[in-house]
Amino acid sequence: MNFEIEQKKLIEHLNYVIKGISNKNLIPILNCIKMELTNDGLYLLSTNNDIAIKSFIPANEITAIKSTGIIVVYGKYLYEIIKKLPSEIISIEEVLEDKINIFTPKSSFYLNCNKVDDFPILNLEETNEPILINKKVLKNLINQTIFATSLEESRPVLTGINFQIINNKLKCTATDSYRLASKEIELDQKTENELNIIIPGKNMVELNKIVNDEDDVAELHIFNNNIIFKFSNIVFMSRLINGTYPNTSALVPNEFNLKFKVKKTDIYNSIDRASLLTNExxxxxxxxxxxxxxxxxxxxxxxxxxxxxxxxxxxxNDNNITISFSAKYMLEALRSVEEEYIELLFNGELKPFIIKNIEDDSLLQLILPIRTY
Amino acid sequence: MNFEIEQKKLIEHLNYVIKGISNKNLIPILNCIKMELTNDGLYLLSTNNDIAIKSFIPANEITAIKSTGIIVVYGKYLYEIIKKLPSEIISIEEVLEDKINIFTPKSSFYLNCNKVDDFPILNLEETNEPILINKKVLKNLINQTIFATSLEESRPVLTGINFQIINNKLKCTATDSYRLASKEIELDQKTENELNIIIPGKNMVELNKIVNDEDDVAELHIFNNNIIFKFSNIVFMSRLINGTYPNTSALVPNEFNLKFKVKKTDIYNSIDRASLLTNExxxxxxxxxxxxxxxxxxxxxxxxxxxxxxxxxxxxNDNNITISFSAKYMLEALRSVEEEYIELLFNGELKPFIIKNIEDDSLLQLILPIRTY
Structure with missing residues (x-):
């Protein structure tokens, strides 16, 4: 392997794959990045066995490809070195004794490589029928639900976001059993397939850092045990959580005996201030x-x-209500609704209540009240 | 106590005094702010027994003073409440049962007060002969030395900055016994007095957050056990560290057998990158x-x-040198020097070396080498 590349270009892509590495991993090879240089371009690959991220820099964005090759190198060091090198052309060359030399006119780093064969073999193939979602829409789906996932490992399915496709509609749901967030979108393409999978919430946090909100499409390729998101020369794979996601539709009432229409910033700021005199x-x-x-x-x-x-x-109507609930849950739910005026829907002080946009039924935030006596 | 004040004005001054409170303090009264409203204006006061901060809002900057008074209230809550209230006029009124009511048309907070008599009595009087230092100069004195103080409590004097006045010159020195930072300034006013005190480094960190670099003067009032900094309606008191500061002048060589002149950013960036392959x-x-x-x-x-x-x-000259040292200490020292080109002064691989501005001898950074064999 021997090539030259602009520092800016390389660090842009290392910024993606570095998120596939957890530095706490006890298995050294999982702290590594695999670099594969072909005549087509440079593939960067990382995995922590829970997610895998692959990024591709096409040959026409590489300053010079002198010889192809594959190396595996500690990700943290590679990333920090490239980040601190000046914004100029960087040369990277495989040298004897399983080392790479990363150099500019002033700087020369030799990094020990790991054995290429030790790097996990990842199957990042595609399906024939990917689901297509606009990247902005995908980011919203995640942002508007992820906060409601559970952090407790005692019920693993609740630590994920449920992706469900029925009748050409994709619905994302998250719940920790005290509140529920769900967002539904109409898919652009027709699909016969139904789908019901659970993706780990923490992996969606990493995905969200990588997906930018440019107005193009991400492909979702779904397999038995994992899902692949593909967009802008990036492939992001996450394992799926095994198990059956609870049927939450029965939880959501259809009728309400009281509705509020309220300015979102008014209720947000009031609850934010009131939360100052609460405690965990x-x-x-x-x-x-x-x-x-x-x-x-x-x-x-x-x-x-x-x-x-x-x-x-x-x-x-003339009904009134007195209800107690978690200010923290309410603030998180309110942050996800988008309109200037929103709706709160009640069925009494011990029944779950709902926060939603007024015009748009696709987003629903449900919170269980707290019994205070 | 009953008054009205702009939210912006009050939070500006609470931002100062909140730094005098450590929330970890086990003595509840030390988590409080004392507010004293007189016809002259509002005094805010906090202390953690190590520092005390007093801030003053003159009457003409207060919207309405309806009745004077003194109250003592939990600082953290007062600060968070005022911070989250909208940018409008806030009313603060002492009510029955030792409470204050903080209110705007929409919000009403009642906070329990502590006993005024329990708040420590602080002597924040002034001396007749303060030392006058421009605030920008004071900030530089602290910034250019503080990083070299020791964090280890085993030698308490080294955890402070030494302020020494001889012949109308003020010299600040900090050392952790592995490196030394010192900065000297000429005082504007003539003083007969000599001075040799040690101010805790962590208190200077808090002071530095409060001193802005507007071009006016801070007064230093020095007492046996404490020092008062007075500037822009703020009084900042710190205790002094008892003990004798080591005489460091003998450590600093006068002659050198080799000098480098080097561009500061060049050597900084090189050492910064080289430090990537070092460890603690x-x-x-x-x-x-x-x-x-x-x-x-x-x-x-x-x-x-x-x-x-x-x-x-x-x-x-034609001499050469090979010397090993801490990249971390070197980077901290280099950050403090100001000129585009700087000087490194050596006396051999086992002798301390010096980093300084070329033109200006007032700042001196000394680092002890590390023996590597």
Whole structure:
């Protein structure tokens, strides 16, 4: 392997694959990046056995390809070295004794390589029928649901996002059993296939860092045990979580005995301030109480003090409600809704309530109340 | 106490005094801010027994003073509440049962107050003969020395910055016994007094966050056990460290058998890159070796690889040097020098070497080499 490349170009792609490496991995080869230079271009590959990331720099974006080859090198060091080299042309050459020499006129790094054969063999093939999703839409699907996944490993399926396709609609759902977030989109292409998979939430966090919101399409290739996202010369593979995702549709009521229409920033800021006088031990509990068109949000920590916030809502009938819930969950749900005015839908103080955009039914945030007596 | 004030004005001053509170303090009263409203204005005061910070908002910057008074309230909550309130007029009123009510048209917080008498009595009086230092100069004095203080409590005097006045010159010195930073300035006013005090480094970090670099003067009032910095309506008190600061002047050689003149960014970037292949366990040791006008900076981690960086220097004679030292110490020292070209002064591979500005002798960075065999 012997080639020259602009520092900017190489660091752009290392920025993608470095996210496939966890430095805490006890298996040294999983801390490595595999570089494969062909006449087509340079492939960079990393994996931590939970995700794999492959990035491709086509030959016409490489300054000079002098000889092809494959090497495996510690990812962290490769990344830090390229990052700190000046923004000029970098030469990378495989030398004797299983080393690579990374050099510019002033700097010369020799890095020991690992055995290419020790690097895991990854099957990053594609299916014939990928699902196509606009990248912006994919980012939204993740951002609007991921916060509701569970962090507790005791029920592994809840640590993932459920991707479900029925009747040409893709629905993403996340729940930790105290709240639920779901977002549904219409797929552009027709598909006969139905789908019901669970993707680990933490892997979707890494994917989201790599997907930019340029207006083009990502391909989803789904296999028995893993899923591949393919976009802009990047291939991102995640394992799937085995198990059956709970059927959450029964949880979501269809009728409500009270609706609020409220300005999103008003209720967000009120709950944000009220949350100052809550604590984790009490699950950040706040109380919401309607009195005609005025809503009072309140909370207290007895030894510190208490707070009352007032805001105006538009109601669909004369019913009133008093309900307690987690300010933290409510703020996370509110951050995901997009419109200036939003809707809160209630069925009584012990029933789950819903936060949604007014015009758009595709996004739904459901929160279970907290019984305070 | 009953007054109205702009949110922006109050949070500006709470930003100062909040730095006098450590939330880890086991004594509850030390987590509090004392607010004293007089007809002259509002005094805010905090202390953690190691530092005390007092800030003053004059009456003409307060929207309305309805009645004066003194209260003591948990600092963290007061700060977070004011920070999250909208940018409008806030009312603060002492109410029955030792509470204050902080309110705007939409929000109402009641905070429990602590007993005013429990708040430590602080003597923040001034001396008749303060030392006057331009604030920018004071910030530089701290920034250019503080990193060389020791973090180990085994020799308390080395955890502070030594302020010494002799012959109308103020010299600040910090050393952890492996490197030394010192900066000297000429005082504007004549003073007969000599001075030799040690101020805790961590307190200077907090001071530095509060001092802005507007072009006006800070007053230093020095007492037996503490020092007061006074500037822009702020009073900052720090305790002093008892003990005798080591006489470091004997450490600093006057003659050198080799001088380099080198571009600061060149040597900084070379050492920064070479430091990638060092580790904490080996004290980040790198080697510098001169060969005529070329300098080679090198380091290695045997299991990972090695690096060589080359740069051009101007030498004052034909001598050469090979010397090993901590890349971390060298980078910190280099960050403090200001000129485009700087000087390195050597006396052999086992003798301390010096980094300084070329034109200006007031700043001196000294580093002890590491014996590598």
């Amino acid at each position: 031990y009490e699950k950040h509990t706040i109380k919401l109480e309607s009195q005609n068109n005025e809503v009072i949000v309140s909370s207290n920590i007895p030894e510190i003090g208490k707070v009352e916030e007032r805001l105006i809502v538009e109601k669909n | 366990y080996e004290k980040h040791t790198i080697k510098l070796e001169s060969q005529n006008n070329e300098v080679i900076v090198s380091s290695n981690i045997p299991e990972i690889g090695k690096v060589e960086e080359r740069l051009i220097v101007e030498k004052n």
